[in-house]
Structure formats: structure tokens, C-alpha cells
Amino acid sequence: MQLWRVSLAGLLAIVAACLILAQDTPSASGPVTEIRMxxxxxxxxxxxxxxxxxxxxxxxxxxxxxxxxxxLEAMHIDRKVEKGETITVEFIAGQPGTYPFECSHFCGLGHKKMKGQVIVAGD
Ligand SMILES: [Cu+2]
Known part of the structure; x- marks a missing residue:
């Protein structure tokens, strides 16, 4: 009986720890938004x-x-995309805001103007 109580307490502690960890990363289980670009x-x-x-x-x-x-500096992303290739980059939209991104591989005279933005809206 005593042993049962100890293991039950241990189990509850593990469950509590999992819940706390889950709260730290609520976005990890959020919906996936796929955007083709x-x-x-x-x-x-x-x-x-x-x-x-x-x-x-x-x-x-x-x-x-x-x-x-x-x-996409705010998300620590900097990837090359070769001609004709497709890459996938992933990040979690953690904070509301506007996050600029830009072409990071020199591609010609207009390279500096090749930009965009990720807008993360709050609830
Ligand atoms: Cu470029």
C-alpha cells in the first residue's frame, strides 16, 4: 500500500512536469501553415x-x-535556393510582429530590392 502511494506520487510528479514542459512550448503543437513561394x-x-x-x-x-x-533573421533562417530547386524552411511564429526577409545570395542588379515580410498576427 505504501509502495503504491509512492509510485502514484511519482507518477503525478511526472505528469505535472510534462504539463509544465508543454506550457513552455505551446506553439509546438499548433497548426501547421504551409506557404508556397x-x-x-x-x-x-x-x-x-x-x-x-x-x-x-x-x-x-x-x-x-x-x-x-x-x-529571415528573426527566425535564424538563412538558406540558399538553387535554380530550379525547392527548399522548405520551418519556424514557429512565437511573437506578433513584422519580420522582414531578404534574398541572401547575390542574384543581380536588383538583388538588394528582393525582399519580403512575415506578418505574425496576435490572437
Ligand atoms: Cu538576390
Whole structure:
């Protein structure tokens, strides 16, 4: 009987710990938002991506004409997209705000203008 109580207490402690951990990362179980995007000289299409706080965002990016890159600094993303290839980058929309991204691989005269933004809306 005593042993049963000890193990029950242990079980409750584990459950409590799991709940606390789960609260720390509520967004990890949020819905996945998939957004397809193309990159070409000198634009991302769409160039504005709207998501909600807590979304797990999957950007599926295809480069149509040249090697480009996507640098989304706030999410610690900087990836190259080779011509004709498709990459997937994922992040969790943790905080409301507007987060700019840009092409991070020199692609020509308009490279500096090749930009976009992720807008994370609050509840
Ligand atoms: Cu570029």
C-alpha cells in the first residue's frame, strides 16, 4: 500500500512536469501553415506572408531562374535556393510582429530590392 502511494506520487510528479514542459512550448503543437513561394529576379511571390501566433510555419520556396537565398533573421533562417530547386524552411511564429526577409545570395542588379515580410498576427 505504501509502495503504491509512492509510485502514484511519482507518477503525478511526472505528469505535472510534462504539463509544465508543454506550457513552455505551446506553439509546438499548433497548426501547421504551409506557404508556397517562388523566388525569381527580383521578387518573392508572395512577398508578404501572414500567419498567426503559435502557427508552425512551413515555407516551401522554389527558385525559378537563378540561385537565390532567403534570410529571415528573426527566425535564424538563412538558406540558399538553387535554380530550379525547392527548399522548405520551418519556424514557429512565437511573437506578433513584422519580420522582414531578404534574398541572401547575390542574384543581380536588383538583388538588394528582393525582399519580403512575415506578418505574425496576435490572437
Ligand atoms: Cu538576390
Amino acid at each position: 517562388t523566388a525569381k529576379k527580383y521578387e518573392f511571390a508572395p512577398d508578404t506572408v501572414r500567419v498567426k501566433v503559435g502557427d508552425r510555419v512551413k515555407l516551401i520556396i522554389t527558385s525559378l531562374d537563378h540561385t537565390h537565398g532567403i534570410k
